[in-house]
Amino acid sequence: MSPTIGFPLFLVITLAFLGGVVATGYAAHRRRHIPLVVCSVISLGITIFFAERLGHLFDLKATGWIYPFHLALAKTTTLSYLLPVVFGSLTIREPTWLLWHRRVAYLVLFLTVITAATGAWMLCIAERLPGVS
Ligand code: HEM
Numbered sequence: 115m116s117p118t119i120g121f122p123l124f125l126v127i128t129l130a131f132l133g134g135v136v137a138t139g140y141a142a143h144r145r146r147h148i149p150l151v152v153c154s155v156i157s158l159g160i161t162i163f164f165a166e167r168l169g170h171l172f173d174l175k176a177t178g179w180i181y182p183f184h185l186a187l188a189k190t191t192t193l194s195y196l197l198p199v200v201f202g203s204l205t206i207r208e209p210t211w212l213l214w215h216r217r218v219a220y221l222v223l224f225l226t227v228i229t230a231a232t233g234a235w236m237l238c239i240a241e242r243l244p245g246v247s
Contacts, residue, residue: 115164117164117165117167117168117171118168118171120160120163120164120167121161121164121165121167121168124157124160124161124164125161125230127157127161128154128157128158128161128226129226129230131150131153131154131157132154132223132226134146134150134154135147135150135151135154135219136219136223138150139216139219144206148202151198151199151202155195158192158195162188162192165188165233168237170243170246171242171243171246172237172240172241172242172243173240173241173242173243174236174240176240176241177236177239177240180232180235180236180239181236183232184229184232184233184236187225187228187229187232188229188233190225191222191225191226191229194218194221194222194225195222197218197221197222198215198218198219198222200218201214201215201218201219202215
């Protein structure tokens with residue numbers, strides 16, 4: 115599958131899974147919540163794979179500060195997925211951690227949205243490299 119199709123497709127699939135994660139979290143459907151988290155993380159991995167391949171088609175370095183900014187943000191966001199895993203596991207053992215789990219879950223969702231937005235902005239201003247397909 116080409117990255118121009120694979121990247122937007124898996125980005126939408128990841129966001130749909132994350133929507134399901136939030137819905138099942140609020141509905142306290144733990145048996146669906148945790149498998150949906152696993153699906154979101156796998157789908158995010160596939161999105162990152164296509165994003166890297168898509169990046170090779172464009173002259174991203176020429177976009178200026180947005181390129182290192184987006185890369186740093188993308189790495190931070192990927193690492194931040196560990197936070198709801200840690201606080202979610204604590205919530206299973208001790209329900210008083212739920213408030214912290216909700217806070218870090220929203221932090222991760224916020225970081226995911228701004229990573230996608232800065233990535234899209236970077237691709238919009240980048241020139242396509244000639245002769246690369
Ligand atoms: C991106 C990852 C995740 C997101 C966005 C997320 C989001 C949420 C949200 C919004 C809630 C509802 C909070 C509330 O009612 O105040 C929730 C509840 C919960 N989450 Fe997550 N979560 C994530 C990952 C995880 C993981 C990895 C675990 C377990 C290892 C987990 C375990 C739980 C538990 C036990 C609850 C409480 C359900 C109940 O009330 O019975 N979550 N989550």
